[in-house]
Amino acid sequence: MFKAIRILILLAILATVAGTTLYNRWQSQSWHRTQVVTLYPINAAGDAVTEDYLQRLDASAFAELEPYFRQQAARYQLGLDQPIRIVLGGRVQALPPAVPRDRGIASAIVWSLRMRCWAWRHTPASSPIPDVKMFLMYHPPTYSGALPHSIGLEKGRLGLVHLFAHKAQQGPNQVVVAHETLHTFGASDKYDPFTLQPIAPDGYAEPYQSPLLPQDKAELMAGRVPTKPATSRIPNGMKETVIGALTASEIGWTKHR
Numbered sequence: 716m717f718k719a720i721r722i723l724i725l726l727a728i729l730a731t732v733a734g735t736t737l738y739n740r741w742q743s744q745s746w747h748r749t750q751v752v753t754l755y756p757i758n759a760a761g762d763a764v765t766e767d768y769l770q771r772l773d774a775s776a777f778a779e780l781e782p783y784f785r786q787q788a789a790r791y792q793l794g795l796d797q798p799i800r801i802v803l804g805g806r807v808q809a810l811p812p813a814v815p816r817d818r819g820i821a822s823a824i825v826w827s828l829r830m831r832c833w834a835w836r837h838t839p840a841s842s843p844i845p846d847v848k849m850f851l852m853y854h855p856p857t858y859s860g861a862l863p864h865s866i867g868l869e870k871g872r873l874g875l876v877h878l879f880a881h882k883a884q885q886g887p888n889q890v891v892v893a894h895e896t897l898h899t900f901g902a903s904d905k906y907d908p909f910t911l912q913p914i915a916p917d918g919y920a921e922p923y924q925s926p927l928l929p930q931d932k933a934e935l936m937a938g939r940v941p942t943k944p945a946t947s948r949i950p951n952g953m954k955e956t957v958i959g960a961l962t963a964s965e966i967g968w969t970k971h972r
């Protein structure tokens with residue numbers, strides 16, 4: 716019995732080490748070539764307004780993203796002219812597994828496995844082959860309350876992103892897509908999960924400006940522009956966000972501190 720447990724523990728350690736090594740290798744090699752991020756729109760509630768929006772949706776709705784990553788990578792001297800290519804993939808008709816309501820680790824792991832399995836079954840074929848798959852759940856503009864929490868999975872290299880099906884929301888929508896995309900490359904959140912306020916210094920676009928507030932831009936992984944103490948606003952588009960130094964380090968754009 717003890718022997719079996721010892722072997723199991725050893726195997727678990729080995730699997731973790733192997734997984735981590737593979738992941739690190741993938742991350743460090745990612746930026747040797749352009750990473751393809753493919754977007755798959757989904758009509759979340761199946762309503763007519765969202766359907767109409769999705770019928771007209773084209774790549775112009777995401778046009779800010781490629782130049783943004785190009786420009787931000789240049790600030791960190793990444794040495795890769797185009798780090799991310801955005802591809803608008805085919806529509807997905809199936810709905811992804813529901814995200815568990817409780818915040819327990821076990822249900823999060825089970826959901827992540829189910830999500831990866833679902834993605835494997837339902838991703839439409841597209842060219843070029845995606846490095847990262849982002850499933851975009853569109854909701855009608857009349858959706859009441861806050862949208863469900865979006866998720867970017869580092870290990871599965873995929874994301875589930877909740878967006879508004881409205882042209883006026885395309886700026887903020889792209890910020891959410893960019894934020895969740897960087898989670899898939901290992902970036903961490905830089906806001907307080909309870910107050911949603913950016914955490915200084917790493918969650919601020921200009922952490923060393925004086926006076927510190929108001930800020931003009933958001934750090935992408937903090938997601939909001941701090942304006943007054945305990946107050947922040949949603950950025951209107953990519954032009955109002957930057958990738959901060961810690962995020963750049965986490966995604967492998969600079970050497971780890």
Ligand SMILES: [Zn+2]
Pocket residue numbers: 894895898903904
């Ligand atoms: Zn996040």
